[in-house]
Amino acid sequence: MASAELIKWSQPPLSTAPDSFMISTVDLWKTYDMGSEQQVQALRGVNLNIRSNEYVAIMGPSGSGKSTLMNLIGCLDTPSKGQYWLNGQLVSELDEDELARIRNKEIGFVFQTFNLLARATALHNVELPLIYAGVPSEQRVERAKAVLDAVGMADRMMHKPNELSGGQRQRVAIARALVNHPSIILADEPTGNLDSQTGNEIMGLFDRLHGQGNTIVLVTHEHDIAEYAHRIIHIKDGVVERDEVKK
Numbered sequence: 001m002a003s004a005e006l007i008k009w010s011q012p013p014l015s016t017a018p019d020s021f022m023i024s025t026v027d028l029w030k031t032y033d034m035g036s037e038q039q040v041q042a043l044r045g046v047n048l049n050i051r052s053n054e055y056v057a058i059m060g061p062s063g064s065g066k067s068t069l070m071n072l073i074g075c076l077d078t079p080s081k082g083q084y085w086l087n088g089q090l091v092s093e094l095d096e097d098e099l100a101r102i103r104n105k106e107i108g109f110v111f112q113t114f115n116l117l118a119r120a121t122a123l124h125n126v127e128l129p130l131i132y133a134g135v136p137s138e139q140r141v142e143r144a145k146a147v148l149d150a151v152g153m154a155d156r157m158m159h160k161p162n163e164l165s166g167g168q169r170q171r172v173a174i175a176r177a178l179v180n181h182p183s184i185i186l187a188d189e190p191t192g193n194l195d196s197q198t199g200n201e202i203m204g205l206f207d208r209l210h211g212q213g214n215t216i217v218l219v220t221h222e223h224d225i226a227e228y229a230h231r232i233i234h235i236k237d238g239v240v241e242r243d244e245v246k247k
Helices: 066-073 096-106 122-132 137-150 166-178 196-211
Strands: 023-035 038-050 055-059 081-086 107-111 184-188 215-220 231-236 239-245
Touching (some): 038 239, 055 066, 066 081, 066 215, 096 107, 107 166, 122 166, 166 196, 184 196, 196 215
Parallel strands (some): 055 231, 107 184, 184 215
Antiparallel strands (some): 231 239
16 A cells, blocks of 8 residues: 555645545544543544545544544534535534535435334335435435335335344445435444445445445444555544555
8 A cells, every 4th residue: 555645734724625625624623521621632633635436444443533533524523623625615614504404415324333213114214315305205215216226125125124134224224325416425334233244245335336436435443344445544543643545
């Protein structure tokens, strides 16, 4: 692997959107107030650029800050300091309602625990982001069926999660992430609850999705899973320790 150039010093804020990058963080900090005048610095000035159609893994041990960085990239949290630009928009300065709209429109989430509604069918689970987006019913069903077919779940779309295997549930979760045609697929330990063979099948699906033009950001602590990505960013103690690009 070749190491990408790291910027160790604090960068000044940008006055305009960065050119050619889908994701750009500038001196990104996250501080948690633990009470009794105690603070934890989860991120300490992260500078990071990711282009459209990159396949990136963010790696780091427990407590490294990788989950905090994922939450900021996914607009699930806001930074204490610094800037986060997504598709030319300075999302680090948006309010909660605006962040919710960005999450639904721009980001497709895939979680380790699947996060499916237990009493809903696979089809309805995949429709959910479209319901929040106000898409008409007939169009919702058509789009949900299409992405379920794309991930190999066309014959199981009327089944509920407890009628599906772990791998099938994750395929439904991936279909839900894809249904709004997001800018980024953000996957948090997507094989963590799967056996090795099923995990490899899911990672093979991510490979195909990347090959179709999707931008994928994968958060993991497993080296063999990170190796599927084309670039690996190592986080340690709240900073980017290494940024490696595969040749």
